[in-house]
Amino acid sequence: MLRALVYVVPIALAIFALIDLSRSLPEERAGLRRTLWVAIIVLLPVLGPIVWIAVSRNSRAGSAPARPRPLPPMAPGRGPLRPPTRRPGPVAPDDDPEFLWRLEQERRRAAGEPPSEDQPPA
Template identity: 45%
Template sequence: MRNLLALVVVGLIVYTVIDVVRSDERERLGLHKVLWVAFIVLLPVIGSVTWLLVRRTPGRRPGPGPGIRTVPQAPLAPDDDPEFLWRLEQERRRREREAGGAGPTSRTDPSDPTPPAAGPPADPADPTPTS
């Protein structure tokens, strides 16, 4: 029985050391690999259990393994899509101009089909000239 317990502890140490070495900085809570390995080797049971608890905390999803690239995902909802929001704002401004009978007050042309390169739509109340 005593030998089985020692074998389990050694297996736990080996598993957690390999897991620490293969982890990224985000999973290690910003600590260096050497510090985690030293903690696990010096305090085998406490260090290994602590690593397993820190590594498996809810709310943090582990990223892809080494060598795997992630592809940026498209927005899941229309209100997450900057191009959709830009078009919606242009349509709202066009309706306001048509309803009010006033001339164009916006610095952006609503008939322009291309969205701005980056950033939020221009604010018509902002007196700062652009370009």
């Protein structure tokens, strides 16, 4: 079992580093091209992936607030997917001015107060 770890750990480390490299931003590569990083990771079995992980994590920690990385397109062969469009307007009912106006009118009716004269927001 321990003999297998000698082979499995470097391969898993290299695969992790290559996937992380493929998703990295140019600022995270310490000024080196992606192809040079691939060569370092592949040709230096344990040291290469460890160097990549250290360099990329250090540059991510030293940068401004964390930015989400763009996701790759999920439909291969069909071109890039468009980001989901959000419909304009409130997200939740309690952010909807018309809903809040109706709620206030119902509250007034239940309390026996006359409804307000103002119109619902447009």
